[in-house]
Amino acid sequence: SQELEQSPQSLIVQEGKNLTINCTSSKTLYGLYWYKQKYGEGLIFLMMLQKGGEEKSHEKITAKLDEKKQQSSLHITASQPSHAGIYLCGADMGGSQGNLIFGKGTKLSVKP
Amino acid sequence: DSGVTQTPKHLITATGQRVTLRCSPRSGDLSVYWYQQSLDQGLQFLIQYYNGEERAKGNILERFSAQQFPDLHSELNLSSLELGDSALYFCASSIPRTTGRNTIYFGEGSWLTVV
Numbered sequence: 306s307q308e309l310e311q312s313p314q315s316l317i318v319q320e321g322k323n324l325t326i327n328c329t330s331s332k333t334l335y336g337l338y339w340y341k342q343k344y345g346e347g348l349i350f351l352m353m354l355q356k357g358g359e360e361k362s363h364e365k366i367t368a369k370l371d372e373k374k375q376q377s378s379l380h381i382t383a384s385q386p387s388h389a390g391i392y393l394c395g396a397d398m399g400g401s402q403g404n405l406i407f408g409k410g411t412k413l414s415v416k417p
Numbered sequence: 418d419s420g421v422t423q424t425p426k427h428l429i430t431a432t433g434q435r436v437t438l439r440c441s442p443r444s445g446d447l448s449v450y451w452y453q454q455s456l457d458q459g460l461q462f463l464i465q466y467y468n469g470e471e472r473a474k475g476n477i478l479e480r481f482s483a484q485q486f487p488d489l490h491s492e493l494n495l496s497s498l499e500l501g502d503s504a505l506y507f508c509a510s511s512i513p514r515t516t517g518r519n520t521i522y523f524g525e526g527s528w529l530t531v532v
Contacts, residue, residue: 347419348507350419350520403521404450404462406462407459410459
């Protein structure tokens with residue numbers, strides 16, 4: 306089984322709709338990173354969460370960390386075509402810093 | 418722009434050959450990480466260097482090696498290349514913090530195609 310599960314694998318939403326992507330770890334989380342990637346391109350850092358209950362927002366994207374559930378969620382409000390891409394969560398599970406375990410990613414398409 | 422620079426962006430080479438990928442970390446960042454992203458394995462940690470010294474190893478093959486130079490740039494050497502080594506190779510960097518986790522910034526990646 307995967308150490309880090311992301312769901313859903315893909316998502317198609319109408320522009321203006323809200324959406325949530327989940328990331329669940331099988332191990333204790335010491336930090337949880339969210340990145341966005343356009344196919345074949347670099348990873349754009351979105352947010353890092355490291356404390357239970359922590360919540361961060363950037364523009365219309367909000368991420369939360371539920372330490373007890375070993376889970377994080379990424380919520381996009383009023384989605385736009387510019388939000389389309391692959392969202393990746395990366396978990397620090399207590400190894401050396403920077404040794405992140407990544408989920409398989411969630412492919413988001415936003416229909417205008 | 419993350420500030421992490423990788424060259425080359427694209428590389429096509431034949432099986433059995435050797436290539437070198439180069440990475441310049443963000444200004445001031447002491448740690449460099451290498452990751453491999455392939456369709457079947459996803460994004461996987463290969464190796465970390467901190468201020469010139471190897472700090473951690475992940476799923477890095479023996480045919481692969483890396484180093485970090487005094488000016489903090491890093492190179493990933495891939496030898497005896499196989500078709501399965503075709504992937505997107507990322508470099509990332511971070512600055513050490515005294516407390517908490519570091520923000521890790523990724524470069525644009527180097528696309529390696531082995532034919």
